[in-house]
Amino acid sequence: MTLMEQTETIAETGGHGEVRDYIALLKPRVMSLVIFTALVGVVLAPTTQHPVLSFVALLCIAIGAGASGALNMWWDADIDRIMSRTQNRPIPAGKVTPQEALAFGLTLSGGSVVTLGLATNWVAAGLLAFTIFFYVVIYTMWLKRSTPQNIVIGGAAGALPPVVGWAAVTGTVSIESIALFMIIFAWTPPHFWALALFKNDDYKAAKIPMLPVAAGETATRHQILLYSVILMPIGVSPYLLGYAGIGYGVLSTVAGLGFLYYAVQVWRTREGDAAHKAAVKLFKFSLLYLSGLFAALLIEHLLGLGV
Structure with a gap:
């Protein structure tokens, strides 16, 4: 079966997954590291912020990271079906369709960026939007399948959460x-x-x-x-x-x-x-x-x- 046929099969089966399937789309293990590094950026920032706003900022960063994971799984559904460590992900397992994952990821992306901008500042929101764009478009859609330097360049997306956390408090990058x-x-x-x-x-x-x-x-x-x-x-x-x-x-x-x-x-x-x-x-x-x-x-x- 060709990759195109595999993708069509995935698109035609599954869907209406349970809550745990959508949680899996968020890549919770990766999200936990994102939250932790962003927390360090928030705490180390030299100015103070109301705890509620800090919590909202971390939540938005976490949701943005999860949205990136969902969009990554949407685009990579064909190769996830082939690789042993990813075959049980929601889309290749037939629990969520690519269309559902795409809608889920786009909704969370937009919501997290707008909420972060309204709750803290638009510098942080812009950095979060750039992080999502870089991971999904630059890394997932382009670098991952085109160059062995995919991880070197694409690693910038995973390195940005503490910068976003710092900016959410200070409004600057230092x-x-x-x-x-x-x-x-x-x-x-x-x-x-x-x-x-x-x-x-x-x-x-x-x-x-x-x-x-x-x-x-x-x-x-x-x-x-x-x-x-x-x-x-x-x-x-x-x-x-x-x-x-x-x-x-x-x-x-x-x-x-x-x-x-x-x-x-x-x-x-x-x-x-x-x-x-x-x-x-x-x-x-x-x-x-x-x-x-x-x-x-x-x-x-x-x-x-x-x-």
């Missing part, structure tokens, strides 16, 4: 919020390339030019190591810029060395089951790395330990 953006932006390639190494067969079957498919696993390992080296000083940058305390400085340095250690293991281990396990370990540690750094920033600020 060097501090850009530093938060850069941490996620530099973290994204080695994180997703580690995943791509042990899910390489899926990407090959779907003809997605992830780096291991397009350039080979050896080149991917070189790039993972390179980006892990670049990530180290960027991860420490909040301390170097003077808005994080010594505790964060120490943690980010140690965590960066840990990230580099696992990246070196991926670079060195190139065959068999050991190579697979090395990539899985880096992928799992990368999640701990990012959440740990942002948690440290949040805890330091709440306890008054930051600079």
Whole structure:
């Protein structure tokens, strides 16, 4: 069955899914990370905001991220049907039709942007709209299927939530919020390339030019190591810029060395089951790395330990 035939089959079956199916469209795991990083941007902002407005801002950012996920699943329904890790998503599983997912995503996108603008400011709303556009149009519709640099460029969308959160409070974009953006932006390639190494067969079957498919696993390992080296000083940058305390400085340095250690293991281990396990370990540690750094920033600020 061709991709076109698969897409037509998906469009003709399913629909009228349950609430949990629409929640799945929002990619709740990804949304939770978006909420957390946006929360750090809100809390670290140098001005105060009414808690209700902060809650509304975070809710709008979360809904905007979920809308992006729904639109991503709408566009990628054909390849989601092929890849083992995505075959049970609502559209390929026949629980929601592509048309329903499209309407759901567009409604949430518009509602989240307008509500954020009315509740806080239009700078934040504009950034949220750009984030949704970048993820859906630039990454999903264009980069993902056309270049092995899809994750590098497309990672900007996932890195913007703390900037949106900061802007929702201050109405501006500053060097501090850009530093938060850069941490996620530099973290994204080695994180997703580690995943791509042990899910390489899926990407090959779907003809997605992830780096291991397009350039080979050896080149991917070189790039993972390179980006892990670049990530180290960027991860420490909040301390170097003077808005994080010594505790964060120490943690980010140690965590960066840990990230580099696992990246070196991926670079060195190139065959068999050991190579697979090395990539899985880096992928799992990368999640701990990012959440740990942002948690440290949040805890330091709440306890008054930051600079």
